[in-house]
Amino acid sequence: MAETFINETVRYEPNENPPNSLLIGAGFQGALVMIGSIVLTVVIVFRIADQPAEYISWGVFAALLISGANTILQAVRFWRFGAGHVLVMGPSGTFIAVCIAALVEAGPALMASLIVVSSLVQFLLAAWLPALRRIFTPVVTGTVIMLIAATVMPIVFDMLTEIPQGSPDMAAPAVLVATLLAILALVFRGPKPLRLWSPVIGTAVGCVVAAPMGLYDFQLVLDAPWFGAPLGSWPGLDFTPGRQFWTLLPAFIAVTIVGAIETIGDGVAIQRVSRRRPAATDYRVVQGALNADGLGNLLSGIAGTLPNTTYSGTIPLVEITGMAARRVGIAIGVILLVLAFLPKATALLIAIPSPVAAAYIGVFFTLLFAQGMRIVVRDGLDHRKAMVVGLSFWVGLGFQNGLIYPDLIGDGFWAVLLGNAMTAGGITAVMLAAALELTSHRGRHLRLALDGEAPQKLYNFLRAFTDRLNCHPAAVNRVTAAAEETLAIMARADARGGRARSRLTVRARQDSGNVELEFASALPCDNVEDRLARLPELPPEPSEDEVSYRLLRHYASEVRHQKYYGFDVVIVSVSSNA
Numbered sequence: 001m002a003e004t005f006i007n008e009t010v011r012y013e014p015n016e017n018p019p020n021s022l023l024i025g026a027g028f029q030g031a032l033v034m035i036g037s038i039v040l041t042v043v044i045v046f047r048i049a050d051q052p053a054e055y056i057s058w059g060v061f062a063a064l065l066i067s068g069a070n071t072i073l074q075a076v077r078f079w080r081f082g083a084g085h086v087l088v089m090g091p092s093g094t095f096i097a098v099c100i101a102a103l104v105e106a107g108p109a110l111m112a113s114l115i116v117v118s119s120l121v122q123f124l125l126a127a128w129l130p131a132l133r134r135i136f137t138p139v140v141t142g143t144v145i146m147l148i149a150a151t152v153m154p155i156v157f158d159m160l161t162e163i164p165q166g167s168p169d170m171a172a173p174a175v176l177v178a179t180l181l182a183i184l185a186l187v188f189r190g191p192k193p194l195r196l197w198s199p200v201i202g203t204a205v206g207c208v209v210a211a212p213m214g215l216y217d218f219q220l221v222l223d224a225p226w227f228g229a230p231l232g233s234w235p236g237l238d239f240t241p242g243r244q245f246w247t248l249l250p251a252f253i254a255v256t257i258v259g260a261i262e263t264i265g266d267g268v269a270i271q272r273v274s275r276r277r278p279a280a281t282d283y284r285v286v287q288g289a290l291n292a293d294g295l296g297n298l299l300s301g302i303a304g305t306l307p308n309t310t311y312s313g314t315i316p317l318v319e320i321t322g323m324a325a326r327r328v329g330i331a332i333g334v335i336l337l338v339l340a341f342l343p344k345a346t347a348l349l350i351a352i353p354s355p356v357a358a359a360y361i362g363v364f365f366t367l368l369f370a371q372g373m374r375i376v377v378r379d380g381l382d383h384r385k386a387m388v389v390g391l392s393f394w395v396g397l398g399f400q401n402g403l404i405y406p407d408l409i410g411d412g413f414w415a416v417l418l419g420n421a422m423t424a425g426g427i428t429a430v431m432l433a434a435a436l437e438l439t440s441h442r443g444r445h446l447r448l449a450l451d452g453e454a455p456q457k458l459y460n461f462l463r464a465f466t467d468r469l470n471c472h473p474a475a476v477n478r479v480t481a482a483a484e485e486t487l488a489i490m491a492r493a494d495a496r497g498g499r500a501r502s503r504l505t506v507r508a509r510q511d512s513g514n515v516e517l518e519f520a521s522a523l524p525c526d527n528v529e530d531r532l533a534r535l536p537e538l539p540p541e542p543s544e545d546e547v548s549y550r551l552l553r554h555y556a557s558e559v560r561h562q563k564y565y566g567f568d569v570v571i572v573s574v575s576s577n578a
Helices: 020-048 053-076 093-106 108-128 138-159 171-189 198-213 218-223 243-273 283-303 314-321 326-339 343-350 354-378 383-400 413-417 421-439 454-469 473-497 528-537 544-555
Strands: 089-091 308-310 444-449 503-511 514-521 558-564 567-575
Touching: 020 053, 020 089, 020 093, 020 198, 020 314, 020 326, 020 354, 053 089, 053 283, 053 308, 053 326, 089 283, 093 108, 093 243, 108 243, 108 283, 138 243, 138 354, 138 383, 138 421, 171 198, 171 354, 198 314, 198 354, 218 343, 243 283, 243 308, 243 314, 243 354, 243 413, 243 421, 283 308, 283 558, 314 354, 383 421, 444 454, 454 473, 454 503, 454 514, 473 503, 473 514, 473 544, 473 567, 528 544, 528 558
Parallel strands: none
Antiparallel strands: 089 308, 444 503, 503 514, 514 567, 558 567
């Protein structure tokens, strides 16, 4: 019997319940890691746009409330909203440039209205994800995840030297090294119980080293009130579109799409790090994450603060700690909600020295970059996909560093749209993926009902298709046999449903020496990809229900199953060689 890979770093899967002590610790750790980004992103944008202190306080308060509530929604999954996984939400750095432009040109009400309108795009993308599956591929989402790390790391490098004037020359390096060593020592060689606490312990070590050197801002903590809610500073909405609205709306929509691609990548990646056993990606999780993201943006616009997004740092946090239980996401969300009303506790975290923050953020985004690489490689990296990844990555870095025609781009719309690697590279990846799809072999389609005539109709359809390709008889037999077993699997699921016969769309095309068969239907069935992966664990004598799966594994070179809300796609690749 074949041996199945087990990811022993996962201590608690999403449906499991860790002890309360570990749950509270993981919740505080997640809040500690993310709250700095939540608060500082709002503060930086509003300060650059020269907004009053009252509005800045409101923006931070609203961002914490919405981030906490949306993090809980991502964990619990209500109807089609939420991923059912630990995905921390917070203000999106992707929107920094366009939000600053909106605040400077027309003020908070216009920015809020643009966020509300553009948030609707994410609901549409979630609904249309099955139709866009050939564009938002693992190659695109993996590339965007890598670009997220590439976008953030320059900011991390800048933080390395952000220390008060008059501090010792070696203060920043000493604090950085102390924090890094503490985190890495526990991650590499620490006992499992301590690995959960590695970011917290590393941060504490860094702060202890920083305090005698004057790097920790105790005054910020002392000046902050214990309790408070800055009510009365809501900016309202402005739905009387003028020139500024129509000028900025395309940029907001484009950035929203790029942010949605980030969420798609996070929805894929969080599933990979949350399971002990490998399993097919469930795209209903991705759709739920997108819907929750869209709801977060809608609420952020109504509240007049920065739009929400999934924080990609959640993935390496879960990977390091092994705490993937959804109750951890609920705990993080509750803590963020409470911290919104505790300015002193928030200040305690914001006062963490920049070199300390840079150390643990750098560790997280290094792991995130590697996770993006895994997603790309797992999808199979031929010369076309390699071109999409490489060109998108370097185009993103080129625009972020102002190296690609800076004089032509200027400081206007294009500078706002292409201002960071994730936006420029993400748009490039989507355009290249769309070009690949449009120029690929279109193949042939067949629509049929799952009735007694379906096998013969499918056989005739595939014989006509393979005859056009002049396939070797052995390849024709493999293609028709694999299709027959896939149809049998779906027909059994249809029979179990006890309803009117479902209809099936079959698409056949040739791709890189393989015949690719795509079976698309609104019929829900067990994940074929997962069932095939579990076959080596079963007894060698198959039951009647397993025969089709075993034969399909024999005839097909690869099987993928993508499950969406109300739509299933089974993709079977069969070698067309002799």
